[in-house]
Amino acid sequence: MIKFVEIEAKSVLNRHKFKDNWFWDRYSINPYRGCQFACNYCDAISQKYLTHKDYHDFTRTIYVKKNTPKVLLKEIRKYKPDIVGLSGVTDPYQPVESKYKLTRKTLKILAQNQFPVHIGTKSDLILRDIDILKEISRKTWCTVSFTIITYNKDLLSHLEPLAPPPERRLEAVRKLNEEGIRAGVNFIPIVPYILDSQENIEEVIKKASEHAKYILIGSGMSLRSNQRIRFMELLEKDFPELVPKYEKLYGNNVSPARDYVTSLNKIAKEFCEKYGIKNYIDPPDFKRNPEQATLIPNGDYDKINRDVANHLLLTAFFKEFKSGNFYAARNYHVAAENIENLTENIQDIHKQNTLEVIPGVGKTVSKVISEFLGKSSKS
Numbered sequence: 001m002i003k004f005v006e007i008e009a010k011s012v013l014n015r016h017k018f019k020d021n022w023f024w025d026r027y028s029i030n031p032y033r034g035c036q037f038a039c040n041y042c043d044a045i046s047q048k049y050l051t052h053k054d055y056h057d058f059t060r061t062i063y064v065k066k067n068t069p070k071v072l073l074k075e076i077r078k079y080k081p082d083i084v085g086l087s088g089v090t091d092p093y094q095p096v097e098s099k100y101k102l103t104r105k106t107l108k109i110l111a112q113n114q115f116p117v118h119i120g121t122k123s124d125l126i127l128r129d130i131d132i133l134k135e136i137s138r139k140t141w142c143t144v145s146f147t148i149i150t151y152n153k154d155l156l157s158h159l160e161p162l163a164p165p166p167e168r169r170l171e172a173v174r175k176l177n178e179e180g181i182r183a184g185v186n187f188i189p190i191v192p193y194i195l196d197s198q199e200n201i202e203e204v205i206k207k208a209s210e211h212a213k214y215i216l217i218g219s220g221m222s223l224r225s226n227q228r229i230r231f232m233e234l235l236e237k238d239f240p241e242l243v244p245k246y247e248k249l250y251g252n253n254v255s256p257a258r259d260y261v262t263s264l265n266k267i268a269k270e271f272c273e274k275y276g277i278k279n280y281i282d283p284p285d286f287k288r289n290p291e292q293a294t295l296i297p298n299g300d301y302d303k304i305n306r307d308v309a310n311h312l313l314l315t316a317f318f319k320e321f322k323s324g325n326f327y328a329a330r331n332y333h334v335a336a337e338n339i340e341n342l343t344e345n346i347q348d349i350h351k352q353n354t355l356e357v358i359p360g361v362g363k364t365v366s367k368v369i370s371e372f373l374g375k376s377s378k379s
């Protein structure tokens with residue numbers, strides 16, 4: 001029996017220190033705490049996020065932040081428009097959303113204030129909000145990612161017992177793209193030794209390629225704190241033969257061994273090439289509204305600085321994907337952040353040959369920027 005508890009949030013719009021280079025979000029909003037879909041690999045139950053005192057309650061008690069729209073209306077005026085991720089640690093379209101419509105109300109406010117969005121979900125309830133998603137796509141940028149990790153019903157009953165079937169999610173991807181709203185697939189996580197067969201990887205990528213604009217590959221499933229405890233309990237109960245294999249693959253680490261991740265990434269990338277689908281989301285190309293000038297002091301060159309920053313983040317993404325190491329290109333993230341915050345035009349700095357004054361920009365990053373600016377001035 002699930003308990004729903006209405007609460008009042010003090011703050012709802014979270015600003016991240018660095019922009020994400022998978023989903024491009026700068027902010028996140030979680031209208032709910034806890035999730036009815038109860039996926040057994042969910043990392044939102046780890047202590048890092050502290051959503052519930054007892055992690056067992058994550059799927060049994062759903063906190064409903066009823067005043068989300070009211071608080072958001074106050075907070076949004078203070079922030080520069082940028083991608084808002086819905087949601088980081090819950091599914092914004094879990095069943096309770098049918099009743100409270102907090103995600104819908106949130107999207108309306110984001111649309112009115114010209115904030116772009118990325119939405120991650122497993123539910124086709126999102127189709128209810130096509131009208132607002134179209135408005136956001138028209139005004140700025142809107143992208144929706146549906147998690148699909150396998151079509152094997154038996155395995156899904158262990159891994160995602162209460163989420164809508166993947167066929168419905170894929171159909172929603174098709175429908176959204178047909179309506180002009182960019183939609184793709186998150187193949188995250190590829191659960192080690194359960195979902196990492198060539199057959200499963202090929203099937204998920206092949207089917208995605210028929211309807212999705214992209215597929216993101218998550219080969220490095222995390223196992224941290226409570227998430228690890230719960231997942232290992234599942235293995236002991238349903239897949240006991242895998243317990244020693246996991247112990248070897250992870251040891252005491254949060255991520256699987258690097259060579260495992262790189263070899264899976266390589267296989268997945270080859271299938272993406274075979275079926276002609278991107279394994280990344282193109283950087284957002286929206287323009288900020290000049291009416292919001294007080295929030296954008298660098299208005300005239302806001303877009304070019306952001307394009308350069310995004311190009312660095314995408315370059316970092318490719319490096320991280322290839323090496324299987326999330327930290328392989330931290331300097332690119334630092335440089336991108338500083339470039340977005342510049343109060344000068346990056347093109348002028350480039351012309352003066354002083355790019356390396358920007359923190360995070362060394363010789364290599366400087367070369368990447370120069371090449372990018374050279375290309376964009378020709379196009």
Ligand code: SF4
Pocket residue numbers: 035036037038039041042043044089090091122163
């Ligand atoms: S849908 Fe997402 S947030 Fe909800 S339980 Fe599954 S992994 Fe966790």
